[in-house]
Amino acid sequence: MSNGGGDYFNKVLEWFQKTSPHTMLTILIVTGLALFLPNCWLQWAHLEAFRNEHLAWIWIAFALSGVSFVTLPFFGPNAIQKRIFARTQAKRRLRNLASDEQDVLRDFVHENVSAHQFVTTQTAVSSLEADGILTVAQPSTAITQRMGVFYYRIKPWMLRYLKKHPQFVGATLPQRKKHWWKWW
Numbered sequence: 703m704s705n706g707g708g709d710y711f712n713k714v715l716e717w718f719q720k721t722s723p724h725t726m727l728t729i730l731i732v733t734g735l736a737l738f739l740p741n742c743w744l745q746w747a748h749l750e751a752f753r754n755e756h757l758a759w760i761w762i763a764f765a766l767s768g769v770s771f772v773t774l775p776f777f778g779p780n781a782i783q784k785r786i787f788a789r790t791q792a793k794r795r796l797r798n799l800a801s802d803e804q805d806v807l808r809d810f811v812h813e814n815v816s817a818h819q820f821v822t823t824q825t826a827v828s829s830l831e832a833d834g835i836l837t838v839a840q841p842s843t844a845i846t847q848r849m850g851v852f853y854y855r856i857k858p859w860m861l862r863y864l865k866k867h868p869q870f871v872g873a874t875l876p877q878r879k880k881h882w883w884k885w886w
Contacts, residue, residue, distance in 0.1 A: 737764055
């Protein structure tokens with residue numbers, strides 16, 4: 703024999719875990735307004751009877767959506783810690799590149815492009831792709847795809863990082879003259 707109330711509550715919790723942040727924020731705002739608006743405003747909107755009848759459920763929805771919305775950046779699928787850790791690992795990897803990998807990434811830095819064409823048999827390209835530094839873009843034509851030539855993209859923040867530190871790819875960029883009023 704199953705516990706009907708417990709199953710229902712578990713389904714509600716599961717739904718709250720799957721709900722998007724936008725929906726969670728909407729639920730939080732609506733339930734917050736229903737709970738904290740003055741009675742005269744709720745009477746004017748003919749919602750006071752609804753609030754009084756379902757007050758417990760409104761509090762539960764408010765609490766669950768609030769907790770879910772507040773903790774989502776820390777424990778959700780795009781958690782802040784995961785991104786910071788991944789970016790730190792990528793920066794560490796960019797500081798310790800092999801010479802053939804430096805040659806590959808030097809093209810991005812010197813030409814100031816976010817996509818470049820390479821042959822898939824190059825081991826440096828394959829290792830950079832495996833580490834998530836380069837990603838495969840769509841090939842321009844079916845012919846280039848059959849020949850094993852693909853366009854590879856670098857993430858914009860990585861390109862900015864390499865342009866800021868060209869020594870990591872064995873390159874030197876011309877220094878722009880900074881004016882005295884541009885100290886940042």
